[in-house]
Amino acid sequence: MIRVAIVGVGNISRLHFEGYLTFPERCKVVALADILPERAQEGITHHNLTGARAFSSHTQMLAEMAGEIDLVSICTPPYCHAQIAIDCLKAGCNVLVEKPMAASLEECDAMLAAEKESGKILSVVAQNRFRDPIQAVKKVLDAQLIGRVLHAQVDSFWWRGHSYYDLWWRGRWDKEGGGCTLNHAVHHIDMLMWMMGLPDKVTAVLSNAAHDNSEVEDISIAVLQYPQGALAQITSSVIHHGEEQQLIFQGEKARVSAPWKVSASISQPNGFPIRNEAFEKELDDFVASLPTLKYIGHTGQIENVLTAVETKGRPAIDGVSGRATIEMITAIFKAGSTHTAVSLPLAKDDAFYTVEGILKNTPRFFMKTTSLETLGGDITVGSDYKMKL
Incomplete structure (x- = not known):
């Protein structure tokens, strides 16, 4: 049984929950971390994650549970992808990080170095x-x-x-x-x-x-x-x-x-x-x-990553692809x-x-004038590429 943690419980995390919950015989979500700890707790309640724990940071989660986590999904804003991924890899966890892999090539290279040193898997979301x-x-x-x-x-x-x-x-x-x-x-x-x-x-x-x-x-x-x-x-x-x-x-x-x-x-x-x-x-x-x-989108990629963890193989989409x-x-x-x-x-x-x-x-086109903690409403995640234009 692969023990999974999700860091960042915002909009995109729902597709990770959906993917992992498709395979209850292969994996179990055991921890959620979010800078809004109530959102992590809401994720546990909403998805009925019996026994899962909520944390206010990935560092707190790793300090208390690193030995109980096999795979971490990173669903945070891009600027912190690299540090979270590196910390998780160094703690002995495999990592699936949302797109984009990181904010710079330097960060990508640091992530790849951490993967090599840890012997764990780093996969970058490219669900299409x-x-x-x-x-x-x-x-x-x-x-x-x-x-x-x-x-x-x-x-x-x-x-x-x-x-x-x-x-x-x-x-x-x-x-x-x-x-x-x-x-x-x-x-x-x-x-x-x-x-x-x-x-x-x-x-x-x-x-x-x-x-x-x-x-x-x-x-x-x-x-x-x-x-x-x-x-x-x-x-x-x-x-x-x-x-x-x-x-x-x-x-x-x-x-x-x-x-x-x-x-x-x-x-x-x-x-x-x-x-x-x-x-x-x-x-x-x-x-x-x-x-x-058999499985498409995020669920398809999550199934591929689960297989890589189980077999100690390579995921279809690795950090080298993400860096390119x-x-x-x-x-x-x-x-x-x-x-x-x-x-x-x-x-x-x-x-x-x-x-x-x-x-x-890089240019600053305009000054950012508003900074809200959350936004309501549904999100769109792109085409299924099935319909002809």
């Missing part, structure tokens, strides 16, 4: 990899069915009202670590890195178009240059009504996307296209033949802040490698 439409596109690309990818389009479209940034830690570079690029598009950037890897060069523009109570960007547009001339574009936004989200890959032979859509062209003698319906059917049939996932996503986001911040093209990989002496460097070199 555990969705059938995303798996389908990945398998099509890995099989090179559409040939070399020539262009990728990533639309990380979200919408957040003005009051979204009234929460105490949001809208601040020193607490949130960035805006929509880090905390919303992180999902789609992770998927792009998983499918295509890091590019050679990045250019970007950052802006805040609609949230004058926030220091950070609410939209960014980046262009990525890959070897052999391939390009990718990433739009990260919290100003798009409808929240349509998609990843499109234009290959030599066809276009595929999540949500699933396929289009293939062949050339007439004059170079103009005609539709290749036979190849479109071949791709549709390939995707239709793929097995479906942060490197891409850091490059976007650097390119947009300095108005220059940024080459990858970033070196450890780069001005944007540390939190201090990011705070020094």
Whole structure:
């Protein structure tokens, strides 16, 4: 029986509770920690966690229960991910940390060093990899069915009202670590890195178009240059009504996307296209033949992490993957802040490698004017990628 603790009992924690409670024969939530201890106690009561204990900090929890905890889910604001993860790993606990992995590459490297030293597992939440439409596109690309990818389009479209940034830690570079690029598009950037890897060069523009109570960007547009001339574009936004989200890959032979859509062209003698319906059917049939996932989203990733803990194996999404996503986001911040093209990989002496460097070199679009302890209402967690746009 894997003994689980959850640190941070805010909105996103409900998906972790849901995941762990799906497997009562394999794991048990034994501790909750939150800076609002009453919220931790409410979590115990609401989920009927018999015997679980509530704490006001992860340090108190580790001091009293480290030997009774096998796995810690970290669901706190980004600025404290690294320290909590490092403390838990050093205390002998495996760690599943919410996105984004950390606020800087320096912190990511410290987390990876702690993982190596401890011999435990560090996994970073990227739950959309555990969705059938995303798996389908990945398998099509890995099989090179559409040939070399020539262009990728990533639309990380979200919408957040003005009051979204009234929460105490949001809208601040020193607490949130960035805006929509880090905390919303992180999902789609992770998927792009998983499918295509890091590019050679990045250019970007950052802006805040609609949230004058926030220091950070609410939209960014980046262009990525890959070897052999391939390009990718990433739009990260919290100003798009409808929240349509998609990843499109234009290959030599066809276009595929999540949500699933396929289009293939062949050339007439004059170079103009005609539709290749036979190849479109071949791709549709390939995707239709793929097995479906038993568990999806957070529950799918949690099941994978539980298996890794049980077997002493590696999780599907590890800290190295999480770091690659942060490197891409850091490059976007650097390119947009300095108005220059940024080459990858970033070196450890780069001005944007540390939190201090990011705070020094990024723009403050507006002054944060409100700092509320909590906000009410439901949250949205993104597309299921099943419906065609």
